[in-house]
Amino acid sequence: MSISGVQPKAQITLDSPTGSLAVTKSDGEYILKPTPEDYPCAAINEHLSMQMAKVAGFDVPECGLLTFADTDEQVYVIRRFDRIGDEKLHHEDMMQIFNFNNTISNAKYDAATYLDVLNKCAELAGLGVALECFRRLIFNYFIGNDDFHLKNISVLHGKTIKLTPMYDCLNSEIYSGNLDSPLALSVTGNDDELPYYGTMLNGFYALPDFLTLAEMARIKEKPARRTITKIVQLQKNFIDMVYASNLEENLKKKYISTIEQRVKLLSLETS
Known part of the structure; x- marks a missing residue:
């Protein structure tokens, strides 16, 4: 079953001095993935599974969960592996x-x-x-x-x-x-x-x-x-x-x- 095909994604950048995140059309450092309505807890599921991969000794990019203050929704964020700086x-x-x-x-x-x-x-x-x-x-x-x-x-x-x-x-x-x-x-x-x-x-x-x-x-x-x-x-x-x-x-x-x-x-x- 392909969840990735229906899961919305956005590229985001991190402002290091302020710690704030901003959506960008291209060249984002991170990928943000919210949870699709038909796949409950998908963001939590993916973060959990990636932490398991890390425990198993696999190469796993920096990733985590963020919570939207206004909705309490958790979203999955992962650093892109296909770039180093520019x-x-x-x-x-x-x-x-x-x-x-x-x-x-x-x-x-x-x-x-x-x-x-x-x-x-x-x-x-x-x-x-x-x-x-x-x-x-x-x-x-x-x-x-x-x-x-x-x-x-x-x-x-x-x-x-x-x-x-x-x-x-x-x-x-x-x-x-x-x-x-x-x-x-x-x-x-x-x-x-x-x-x-x-x-x-x-x-x-x-x-x-x-x-x-x-x-x-x-x-x-x-x-x-x-x-x-x-x-x-x-x-x-x-x-x-x-x-x-x-x-x-x-x-x-x-x-x-x-x-x-x-x-x-x-x-x-x-x-």
Whole structure:
């Protein structure tokens, strides 16, 4: 489910001496994202999820929540990663890297698979970057972000090529219907042949499926398993963070339910 497609955004600048914020048409240092009416607590959700990413050791831009004095509405604010001062940093998302047409409906969801993305990362920057992208996939699945699509995976071009900091990361699954897929992309293009997904036919992916993906992407099993285990071990930390957040109580229950389900799925071994 794409929340980013309906979520309004504004560029803002910060006046350092006064601490005041101002909306600008271009070259803003920060992006401000209020909560869409149909997605309650989206700003809180995204900030919470990004703090989880930070705890998990991912590169996360400076971000936070601001409250409008006149309405008490909380909005999410994140520093842009694509510029340093007046310098714009060259970055591309996977739609651009694969030279896919952005005007084609749903292309960001079905023009490539996660296997394609991992192979492209390895081709551009080596298996280390592919493993980092694999780690992000596991994290997004773990927290229920079913919108980790081709436009939400980007690289920075510099002396070396590396993944950009995380962005557009939240538990979108708590707003999704039961028929929505828990992943934005197909894993391999032949997901029905995956050991768990293709056998259980319950619409979810488990540890054996992701180990199969890693093997197909030439990522060795040991680092792939270690990557998954480290994220699963953060279960208690993440649940405590959900309880401490300002999410509505029903959304807290949904978020925690997602995490508990993923712990089980990512701990399953092939029978």
